[in-house]
Amino acid sequence: MTAIITVANQKGGVGKTTTAINLAAAIANKGRRTLLIDLDPQANSTIAFFNMGEVTASMFDVLGDAHLPMAEVIKPTKDPMLNVGSGRLALAKLETVLAGQFDAPYRLKDALAPVLKDYDYVIVDTPPSLGILTVNALVASTHLLVPIQAAYFAIEGTDDLLETYERIRARPNPQLKMLGVVITLYDKRTNISKDTHGQIRAVFGEVLFKTKIGKNVRLEESPAYKETILTFAPKSPGAVEYKKLAAEVLHRVEESRVARHAEDAA
Ligand SMILES: Nc1ncnc2c1ncn2[C@@H]1O[C@H](COP(=O)(O)OP(=O)(O)OP(=O)(O)O)[C@@H](O)[C@H]1O
Numbered sequence: 001m002t003a004i005i006t007v008a009n010q011k012g013g014v015g016k017t018t019t020a021i022n023l024a025a026a027i028a029n030k031g032r033r034t035l036l037i038d039l040d041p042q043a044n045s046t047i048a049f050f051n052m053g054e055v056t057a058s059m060f061d062v063l064g065d066a067h068l069p070m071a072e073v074i075k076p077t078k079d080p081m082l083n084v085g086s087g088r089l090a091l092a093k094l095e096t097v098l099a100g101q102f103d104a105p106y107r108l109k110d111a112l113a114p115v116l117k118d119y120d121y122v123i124v125d126t127p128p129s130l131g132i133l134t135v136n137a138l139v140a141s142t143h144l145l146v147p148i149q150a151a152y153f154a155i156e157g158t159d160d161l162l163e164t165y166e167r168i169r170a171r172p173n174p175q176l177k178m179l180g181v182v183i184t185l186y187d188k189r190t191n192i193s194k195d196t197h198g199q200i201r202a203v204f205g206e207v208l209f210k211t212k213i214g215k216n217v218r219l220e221e222s223p224a225y226k227e228t229i230l231t232f233a234p235k236s237p238g239a240v241e242y243k244k245l246a247a248e249v250l251h252r253v254e255e256s257r258v259a260r261h262a263e264d265a266a
């Protein structure tokens with residue numbers, strides 16, 4: 001069974017894309033067949049791997065009324081274990097294109113079904129909103145991962161995300177689980193980071209990953225070189241932290257499966 005992990009937080013600039021790219025690369029590095037899907041019209045995850053000129057078909061063609069098969073959009077990266085389903089600006093039109101269509105929230109779920117056999121993990125990067133793109137991601141997913149920036153007002157707004165998560169769990173996708181919350185852009189020298197870490201831990205408790213992603217300039221630089229942190233600066237703190245996060249993610253996903261099998265067997 002493929003784990004499909006949506007990376008979401010409607011707050012902008014909290015490290016969703018940085019997490020989606022580098023977590024996907026770190027999971028691929030652990031030998032899992034991984035697909036990164038870019039559902040953000042800003043296409044930052046896509047630009048981190050390709051020049052937009054190379055992107056002839058995108059997730060817009062898959063989710064929109066062209067109904068292009070997912071397999072025709074997926075592109076290989078330098079890492080044979082990691083493929084990408086590209087985003088592009090046209091995705092911003094999807095809200096209008098899908099308006100009033102009864103299957104609007106299910107487009108990604110339906111499109112993914114035929115390719116799931118080829119992947120162990122699918123990571124979905126989403127835009128900073130709770131619109132139709134993020135809803136499609138959550139309806140198609142098995143897990144939600146929430147990056148929260150270690151900054152004041154970081155938790156504000158997560159209520160809306162959690163409410164959307166609960167509503168999607170109630171009806172279209174009861175199998176959706178909260179995989180975890182990861183603190184990003186952490187700066188151990190500042191009180192702001194320490195204070196918010198304490199607040200986030202108080203609110204999210206066990207759900208919080210042990211790994212924190214620190215502020216690290218290498219993480220900012222690597223997309224410009226079309227590399228993930230694992231190849232750009234393999235010894236940097238960013239690379240080490242995203243590998244640790246990947247280990248925690250695999251543990252949580254694969255552990256929950258073992259537990260479910262044990263329950264089923266009992
Ligand atoms: N740990 C980090 N250390 C240093 N810079 C970071 C780190 N994480 C993210 N950044 C930088 O912060 C900015 C915002 O990060 P990112 O694009 O990942 O956030 P986002 O949540 O995807 O944003 P958006 O909501 O616009 O999609 C980017 O310039 C990115 O390079």
Ligand SMILES: [Mg+2]
Binds near residue numbers: 016018044127
């Ligand atoms: Mg982003």
